[in-house]
Amino acid sequence: MNIYRSKAPLRIGLAGGGTDVSPYSDLYGGAILNITVSLFAHANIELIESEQIILSAMDRGEEEVYDWTTSLPINGNLDLLKGVYNRIQKDYGISKQGFRLNTFVDAPAGSGLGTSSTLVVAILGAFVEMLKLPLGDYDIAHYAYDIERKDLGLSGGKQDQYAATFGGVNYMEFLADDRVIVNPLRIRNEYLDELENNLLLFYTSTSRESAKIIVEQQKNVLQKNEKSIEAMHQLKEQSILLKEALLRGELFKFGQILDFGFQQKKQMAANISNDLIDDIYSAAIEAGATGGKISGAGGGGFMTFYCPGNTRYQVIEALKKFGGEVKPYRFTRHGLITWTVKS
Structure with missing residues (x-):
C-alpha cells in the first residue's frame, strides 16, 4: 500500500503581524513580512486493508479510530485532521478505502510559529498528493484558510497558510474579499546568512490560545478603538521598512525596526504581552539585542531577537535564567512539499 507524505515549513513573522486578520485587512488592507524556517508540520496518509479511518497526532499522543464514513465528527479532538478530510470528501469525494493519517509538528501548538495553519496545509498536501488534485x-x-476559518470557525489571520504553502521570504498583501498577493523577495545570500546568524529564536516554554487574543483584536477594530487601529497602521508601515532594509542589506536597522513593532503590537490587545515576556525582552536588550518581537498573536510561545555582531552568545546566556529554550533553525527556500512512497 502506498504512503502519501507531505511537509510544510513553519514561519517567523518579521513585521506587520495582525494586519492579516479581518476586519482590519478588509477595511484598510494588511501587509506582512515573513520567512519560513526548518521546523515543519508533517502529514502521512497510509492506505490500509481494513475499512477504517485512523487519525493520529503523533507529537501529542492522540489517536481516534472510526469506521469508514464520509463525515467525521467535529468534537474538539483532532479537528484539524477531520476538517480537512470532511472538506476534501465533500468537494472531491474519496472512494471507500481505509487509511491512517499521521501528523507531527516540530514545534508545540500555541507557540506562535503558525503551527495549526501549517498543519492544515500539510494535511491538505497529503490528500492533494493522494488524489492528484489540480491545485x-x-x-x-x-x-486551507477556508477550512480553518470558515468550516471549523477558528479565529486567526491569513499569513500562515500562505507562508507554509509558498515558503521562503515573502512580503504579503491582504485585501478585501480574502484576496492575498504573495510577493517573493529576492534577497542576496549574504544578507540572509547574516540575518540567520543574528536572529535568535527563543521558546518561552509557555503556550497560549491565540484565538482569544485575536478575537479581542478584531473587536477593537470593529469598535473603532483608535489606539489599536493606529498601532496596526504602524505595524503595516513597519513591514515596508523592514522589507526595504532586508532588500538593501541595511541589517543595522533591523533591531530598531523590530523594537518599534514590538511596542506597537502591545497596543493592539490587552494580553499580547505580560510580565514574563517584558522581563525576557528587557534581559535580551540589556545583553546586546537591539530589538525583538513576540511570534504570532502573542501571550507566550516563541520570541525572536536581533543580535548584531557577536551579541547572540551574551543574549543566549542572559535568557538561561528564564528556563526557556533557544531553538536552532535554518531559513528555508521552499514551501509545501509532497511525495509518494510506493510499496
Whole structure:
C-alpha cells in the first residue's frame, strides 16, 4: 500500500503581524513580512486493508479510530485532521478505502510559529498528493484558510497558510474579499546568512490560545478603538521598512525596526504581552539585542531577537535564567512539499 507524505515549513513573522486578520485587512488592507524556517508540520496518509479511518497526532499522543464514513465528527479532538478530510470528501469525494493519517509538528501548538495553519496545509498536501488534485499554491493556501476559518470557525489571520504553502521570504498583501498577493523577495545570500546568524529564536516554554487574543483584536477594530487601529497602521508601515532594509542589506536597522513593532503590537490587545515576556525582552536588550518581537498573536510561545555582531552568545546566556529554550533553525527556500512512497 502506498504512503502519501507531505511537509510544510513553519514561519517567523518579521513585521506587520495582525494586519492579516479581518476586519482590519478588509477595511484598510494588511501587509506582512515573513520567512519560513526548518521546523515543519508533517502529514502521512497510509492506505490500509481494513475499512477504517485512523487519525493520529503523533507529537501529542492522540489517536481516534472510526469506521469508514464520509463525515467525521467535529468534537474538539483532532479537528484539524477531520476538517480537512470532511472538506476534501465533500468537494472531491474519496472512494471507500481505509487509511491512517499521521501528523507531527516540530514545534508545540500555541507557540506562535503558525503551527495549526501549517498543519492544515500539510494535511491538505497529503490528500492533494493522494488524489492528484489540480491545485496550485494560491489554491491550496486559500483552501486551507477556508477550512480553518470558515468550516471549523477558528479565529486567526491569513499569513500562515500562505507562508507554509509558498515558503521562503515573502512580503504579503491582504485585501478585501480574502484576496492575498504573495510577493517573493529576492534577497542576496549574504544578507540572509547574516540575518540567520543574528536572529535568535527563543521558546518561552509557555503556550497560549491565540484565538482569544485575536478575537479581542478584531473587536477593537470593529469598535473603532483608535489606539489599536493606529498601532496596526504602524505595524503595516513597519513591514515596508523592514522589507526595504532586508532588500538593501541595511541589517543595522533591523533591531530598531523590530523594537518599534514590538511596542506597537502591545497596543493592539490587552494580553499580547505580560510580565514574563517584558522581563525576557528587557534581559535580551540589556545583553546586546537591539530589538525583538513576540511570534504570532502573542501571550507566550516563541520570541525572536536581533543580535548584531557577536551579541547572540551574551543574549543566549542572559535568557538561561528564564528556563526557556533557544531553538536552532535554518531559513528555508521552499514551501509545501509532497511525495509518494510506493510499496
